[in-house]
Amino acid sequence: MKITSPRRIVGSNAERSRLHNRQVVLGHVREQQPIGRAEIARISGLSTQAVSNIIAELEEDGFLLEAGRQTGGRGLPALQYRLNGDGAAALGIEVRPDAMFGALVNLEGETLFTTREALADNAPVTVASMARRIRAAALETRPAGQRMLGAGVVMPGPFGNVGISGAGQSALQGWEDTDAAALFEEALEMGVIIENDATAAAVAERVRGVAAGLRTFCFIYFGAGLGLGMVADGEVQRGAFGNAGEVGHVVVRPGGRQCACGNRGCLETYASRIAARARLAEAGIALTSTDDIDCLYRDRNPALMAWLDEAAEPLSQAIGMIENLFDPETVILGGAMPDAVLDHLISGLALPGGSVAVRPDRQTPRILRGACGRLTAALGGAALVIHDTITPRIAAKT
Ligand SMILES: [Zn+2]
Numbered sequence: 001m002k003i004t005s006p007r008r009i010v011g012s013n014a015e016r017s018r019l020h021n022r023q024v025v026l027g028h029v030r031e032q033q034p035i036g037r038a039e040i041a042r043i044s045g046l047s048t049q050a051v052s053n054i055i056a057e058l059e060e061d062g063f064l065l066e067a068g069r070q071t072g073g074r075g076l077p078a079l080q081y082r083l084n085g086d087g088a089a090a091l092g093i094e095v096r097p098d099a100m101f102g103a104l105v106n107l108e109g110e111t112l113f114t115t116r117e118a119l120a121d122n123a124p125v126t127v128a129s130m131a132r133r134i135r136a137a138a139l140e141t142r143p144a145g146q147r148m149l150g151a152g153v154v155m156p157g158p159f160g161n162v163g164i165s166g167a168g169q170s171a172l173q174g175w176e177d178t179d180a181a182a183l184f185e186e187a188l189e190m191g192v193i194i195e196n197d198a199t200a201a202a203v204a205e206r207v208r209g210v211a212a213g214l215r216t217f218c219f220i221y222f223g224a225g226l227g228l229g230m231v232a233d234g235e236v237q238r239g240a241f242g243n244a245g246e247v248g249h250v251v252v253r254p255g256g257r258q259c260a261c262g263n264r265g266c267l268e269t270y271a272s273r274i275a276a277r278a279r280l281a282e283a284g285i286a287l288t289s290t291d292d293i294d295c296l297y298r299d300r301n302p303a304l305m306a307w308l309d310e311a312a313e314p315l316s317q318a319i320g321m322i323e324n325l326f327d328p329e330t331v332i333l334g335g336a337m338p339d340a341v342l343d344h345l346i347s348g349l350a351l352p353g354g355s356v357a358v359r360p361d362r363q364t365p366r367i368l369r370g371a372c373g374r375l376t377a378a379l380g381g382a383a384l385v386i387h388d389t390i391t392p393r394i395a396a397k398t
Contacts, residue, residue, distance in 0.1 A: 024044050025044065025055065026063060027390050029064060035080060035082075036080050039078075062087035063084055063107065064081045065087075067080040068080055085107050087147065088106070088146060088148070088389070090148070091103070092104075092152050092200075093153045094153075095122065095127055095172065097172060098119055099117065100127065101114070101375055101378040102114065102135075103378040105379060105382035107389075109208055112138075112141055113137070114378070115134060115138070116374075121173070122172045122174075123174045124175060128184070131188055135189070150388075152383070154195050154377045154380065155180065155194060156196065157245075157246060158196075159194075159242045193381070193384055193388070199238065199380075200384060201219050201229055201377045201380050202219035202229030202231050202236065203231070204372045204379040204383050205217075205370050205372055208383075211368075214231075214364070216327070217328045218230050218332070220315075220332070220334075221335040223273070223335055223336055224273055225272050225274060226248035226267060226268045227246065228245035230244065230326060232326070247322070249261050249263065249267070250318060252317050253270070256269065267318050270314040271318070275310075279310070285303060290336050294338040294340065294341070311345060312348040315345065316352065317352070319331055319367065323356055323366070327356055330365060330367065332367075334370020334373075335376060339369060339373070342369045342370075
């Protein structure tokens with residue numbers, strides 16, 4: 001893909017400062033609603049006049065509603081405000097090599113619509129046309145007058161022309177000369193954020209899954225390949241070019257299995273859907289969907305069970321490395337794998353004892369299974385847009 005940074009940052013300093021103040025006000029309302037102007041001004045450090053102006057603007061835009069007057073106290077009770085959950089929504093779209101997922105999420109984080117569409121191929125023109133269809137279906141379901149905040153489009157990395165571009169089955173084909181943000185903005189007719197799948201999944205888990213309340217954690221994402229999403233002190237970590245977290249191409253078996261990236265012994269060739277598919281193909285079983293894996297697991301299919309046994313050790317080794325590199329509160333496993341298979345993988349891990357994660361005062365388990373299911377990345381895409389609207393903190397520093 002031709003984008004040098006997966007996120008678009010636009011606007012002058014004054015515009016950004018105005019947007020930041022809107023985020024601050026919306027953030028305080030969401031956390032402490034109902035709340036009055038004077039209270040917001042006191043917590044935020046903005047002047048009462050500035051808060052009043054912002055609130056008027058947010059009310060006009062449909063983000064806030066009046067919520068009566070506070071009783072008690074002297075003088076005229078202060079007018080209170082709360083978030084208008086259905087006042088605005090964001091679209092999340094995940095593009096995988098063989099399917100697209102869509103989700104519409106409102107300002108309060110409630111899911112209004114979800115869909116999965118199979119892709120015959122993943123050429124830009126096919127993906128754009130499917131994106132249009134998902135947009136139309138999603139927008140049909142929303143309440144009248146609801147504003148669209150934009151779309152978070154989630155794609156497998158890596159972004160840009162780098163050494164592991166086009167790494168076989170986990171990558172999209174024919175996107176080298178495509179400006180992904182421009183393509184989706186045209187197809188969806190709204191502002192677009194492009195994000196990698198693992199990072200979006202990490203955000204979804206923080207907004208509504210098992211990472212709620214955590215500030216520093218990692219998420220191992222089973223897409224076609226294997227990605228790593230990282231949130232450190234409440235902020236997603238992207239690296240200089242949006243490619244941080246290509247954990248699938250970390251070598252865990254020097255001289256081991258041949259990977260499509262050109263190296264041997266990459267984690268992805270042992271612990272990923274690609275690896276599962278390859279092991280099952282050797283047994284004459286063609287894998288077409290996550291549901292197939294679920295059925296095979298319920299039957300305790302010998303080829304699938306053999307793959308799970310084989311994946312445990314390289315995955316354990318990678319998790320130990322992730323812990324020592326990032327010192328996370330926990331490492332979450334999730335994405336396009338059935339919950340039962342993820343649970344089996346987790347129960348089979350032999351995590352290294354020599355890890356900074358081995359502490360007597362742990363608050364959370366070393367490993368958790370994600371709670372957002374197979375829509376996690378699409379939900380995360382929408383959550384990123386909502387967070388960009390409401391919270392100055394989870395978005396990357398600009
Ligand atoms: Zn590789």
